[in-house]
Amino acid sequence: MAARDPGSDKTKRHTINDVARLAGVSKKTVSRVINESPFVKEETRKAVLEIMRETGYVPDPQARGLAFRRSFLVGLIYDNPNPQHTISHQQGLLDAMAGSGFELVVRPVDRNSPRLLADMRDFVERQKLFAVVLPSPVSEDEKLAALLRELDVPYVRIGSVALDEPDRMLVSHDGRGAAQAARHLADLGHTRIALISGPPTFRSSIERKKGFEEGLAEAGLTLSPDLAKIGAYTYESGVNAALELFALEARPTAIFCLNDEMATGVYTAAREAGLRIPEDVSVVGYDDAPIAVRLWPPMTSVRLPLRDMGRMAGEMLVPNALREKRADAHEVQPQLVVRGSTGKVG
Amino acid sequence: MAARDPGSDKTKRHTINDVARLAGVSKKTVSRVINESPFVKEETRKAVLEIMRETGYVPDPQARGLAFRRSFLVGLIYDNPNPQHTISHQQGLLDAMAGSGFELVVRPVDRNSPRLLADMRDFVERQKLFAVVLPSPVSEDEKLAALLRELDVPYVRIGSVALDEPDRMLVSHDGRGAAQAARHLADLGHTRIALISGPPTFRSSIERKKGFEEGLAEAGLTLSPDLAKIGAYTYESGVNAALELFALEARPTAIFCLNDEMATGVYTAAREAGLRIPEDVSVVGYDDAPIAVRLWPPMTSVRLPLRDMGRMAGEMLVPNALREKRADAHEVQPQLVVRGSTGKVG
DNA sequence: CTGAAAGCGCTTACAG
DNA sequence: CTGAAAGCGCTTACAG
Structure with missing residues (x-):
């Protein structure tokens, strides 16, 4: 490292001028190296990079931004x-x-x-x-x-x-995950399947509901209007919607909730109503939040790779972002995770 | 608004120069107004502020930062x-x-x-x-x-x-909250009280444990070494520690966990061991996380105003931060929230 | 392939 | 109380 460095207070970071001087080039050339311009002789680039390494130079994002x-x-x-x-x-x-x-x-x-x-x-x-x-x-x-x-x-x-x-x-x-939930419940023999959806102001709720109904349709089922409740994506709204469903003469044997918060509410409502999960009612959530495996029985839920x-x-x-070795498809797939909250009907 | 504004592309934001020109002052004076310097005539300040308002001028943080x-x-x-x-x-x-x-x-x-x-x-x-x-x-x-x-x-x-x-x-x-937990359990008549602490690499664990032991001491109790388990602040470690405690000949009648994750694990362990909360064992957590009120019975826990x-x-x-009307003591107090997971002994 | 000049939008000394 | 000059650490035209 050059001893003649003037502003080397140790506390002061090097600037582009320091690098330029030490490398014996103009600051513009250093700038080209920083910005990976192809118009720099390989030899020059290497020399500049070496100085940058030696001095620990890092361009100032504020100055660059300005x-x-x-x-x-x-x-x-x-x-x-x-x-x-x-x-x-x-x-x-x-x-x-x-x-x-x-x-x-x-x-x-x-x-x-x-x-x-x-x-x-x-x-x-x-x-x-x-x-x-x-x-x-x-x-x-x-x-x-x-x-x-x-x-x-x-x-x-x-x-x-x-x-x-x-x-x-x-x-x-999101709809695909909901369809998986529908198929899963249909496979278990459920026919009276209820839905607790979120607010229609959330597109996720609309898409999940749509996917769920499509999944049911594949199995020859339809969502009965009296079994379709609208919640608020909150725990309390899940409790309330489930209590309404449990009060029905023809109770549903399974409930799909469009998020885990509401599904957790169903657990609470089931306890209050004296119903066992999954013996009396199967429950499926959406999110696969940490709480899903802390409840008893562990909750079947749709996982999104957040x-x-x-x-x-x-x-x-972001340029230069660390990239995983994966195709750059701009999509992910939800995945149903089956646990103890769902079982065969009856 | 001045019609003669040259760079008024609509898309381009005004700069300090625009404001200076429109206000008929130097940019340095505008700078003084921005930085609330007391050395600006009230009249001048008002005129500059008015122009800033009219033009919607906001100083560029990057330039200012530089x-x-x-x-x-x-x-x-x-x-x-x-x-x-x-x-x-x-x-x-x-x-x-x-x-x-x-x-x-x-x-x-x-x-x-x-x-x-x-x-x-x-x-x-x-x-x-x-x-x-x-x-x-x-x-x-x-x-x-x-x-x-x-x-x-x-x-x-x-x-x-x-x-x-x-x-x-x-x-x-944190210790004060733990002491509250100790007093609460002692008040309920518990004497065989267990502790599941976190890793000693967390100061919170050390302080909570210390506070807990002080709280016990106040009630004339001490923490028995065989009832002191060290967890990892995780759900699984809570399950394991509790299972060990439940396997003891002289089971504890109450367990205090230094966070809610481990306390949730105690719920799971209790179920596996066939023990009822709070009839057979009282449980207290720390954090008052959302899960505390979603478990059954709702969990007694120490709340921190995060x-x-x-x-x-x-x-x-931060200068000019929105300030609540409160003393600027640099401290907060934890608060025990009593719920259904704690009850009288035996 | 490289550089000297001007500028990004502000503030810091320095004058007055 | 106010301002002209220089500078913060970079990049953009513009030359060569």
């Missing part, structure tokens, strides 16, 4: 009542971004706020975000997606069904 | 196996930061990695972080704290006990 008119920040904009979803997506995104030089900035929002679009415009413009990830249900907001296109910010929407061009969409095919989804979204947006 | 040699990013560095902790802290931090102009950058780490310090130095220096929040157990790393002091980055450590100067510490007094803790840490670090 000149580029674009930051190295990826935004995660979420409004999911389920913390497990957010944290899993976040973790996956960070998996993909690790070592890429990009950072993740998180922003919870209220998707029903009248100020949502104005806030998002301000956020994206002010931070000059490099890209944005929109998990559901924020991903379902067409106006938000339109805004991001207008602002020319790359984004990926994570959703239950294709809502956008393939490059901007990571699809989880962390993978976050990682894949990150890989779609 | 000139300031400091970004407007707050880092959240975490390594907590419990996602609920992270998401709650994160949410609280964001509550405090909302509208402050600062953004939250999240960084999961492996606190046992030999590269931790080097990675953190790089992270903090490269991003020129404005401040850093360290939840436990990362907060317990003295070398990391020393590094941050060396780098001159403000930080707040969130931990079970005071580990640093008051201005750098948010204390949750979101508040995140918010308070944010308030300690």
Whole structure:
């Protein structure tokens, strides 16, 4: 290392000027090396890279961002009542971004706020975000997606069904998982199968319900209107909906809930109603949350690879992201996990 | 709005130069207004603020950061196996930061990695972080704290006990919550009380255990060595530890677990052992996680105000943070929540 | 393939 | 109380 380094306070990081001087080239050439320009002689590139290594030089993202008119920040904009979803997506995104030089900035929002679009415009413009990830249900907001296109910010929407061009969409095919649940229950001989869905303001609920009905149809069954309840994706709403179902003269022998929170509510309701799971009623959830295996009996549920989804979204947006050895299909498949909460009818 | 604005592409944001020109002052004066310098004539300030309002001008954080040699990013560095902790802290931090102009950058780490310090130095220096929040157990790393002091980055450590100067510490007094649990069980007449603690590498486990033993002592009880098990803060370790306790000749009549995950494992073990909660064994957890009220019977547990803790840490670090009307004591108190999993002995 | 000049949008000294 | 100059650490045209 050069001893004549002037600003070597130890505390001060090296700049592009230091590297240029030590390598005996212009800062522009160093800049070309940083940005992997092909117009640098191999010899020059190596010399510059060597100096960068020796000095531990790392380009300043703020200065780069200012000149580029674009930051190295990826935004995660979420409004999911389920913390497990957010944290899993976040973790996956960070998996993909690790070592890429990009950072993740998180922003919870209220998707029903009248100020949502104005806030998002301000956020994206002010931070000059490099890209944005929109998990559901924020991903379902067409106006938000339109805004991001207008602002020319790359984004990926994570959703239950294709809502956008393939490059901007990571699809989880929620309906297919629900169809698996329907087939599973039909295979066990159930015919009086109830459904507790989520709010219709969640596309996931709509898609899961649709998939469930398709699965039933395959088995020659239909969803009876009196067995179709609408919950709020919350534990309490699951309890209440199940109590209503259990009060029916012709009780269902199986209940499919469009998320695990509500399915957990069914466990509580069954206990109150004096019904055994699965002997008296089979229960299937959706999410395969940690609680599924902590309940008794362990709950059959549909698993969504949330962390993978976050990682894949990150890989779609971030250059130099760590990539798994997998095809770059922009989709994942839900998977039914059969446990003790479902059994043969009667 | 001035019609003669040259760069009004609509798509382009206004800069400090636009504001200066429109207000008929130098950009330096605009800068003073932005930074709330007292050396600006009230009249001038008002005129500048008015132009800023009209044009919707917002200073560019990257440019400001470059000139300031400091970004407007707050880092959240975490390594907590419990996602609920992270998401709650994160949410609280964001509550405090909302509208402050600062953004939250999240960084999961492996606190046992030999590269931790080097990675953190790089992270903090490269991003020129404005401040850093360290939840436990990362907060317990003295070398990391020393590094941050060396780098001159403000930080707040969130931990079970005071580990640093008051201005750098948010204390949750975990031991006090454990003492409440001990008193509660003693009040119910229990004397053979077991403890399932977490790994001693977690300060929270040490403090909770200590508080628990102090609480027992107050009631004239002591923790019998054969009733003291060490778990891993995981569900499975709770199951195993409880099975060992249940196999004892002199079974405990109550078990206190240092987190809810392990306490949930006790429920499972009790079922396997054919023991009823609370008739045969009382159970107390720690965290008051969502699962506490979804189990049957609902679990008595010690609650920690995680979101508040995140918010308070944010308030300690971020200027202009939204502040609750509360004293700025840098501490919170755990609170025992009594439910159906604890009952009188015998 | 390489570089000198100008600029990204701000703030820090320094003057007055 | 206010401003002209220089600079933060990079990149974009523009030359050669």
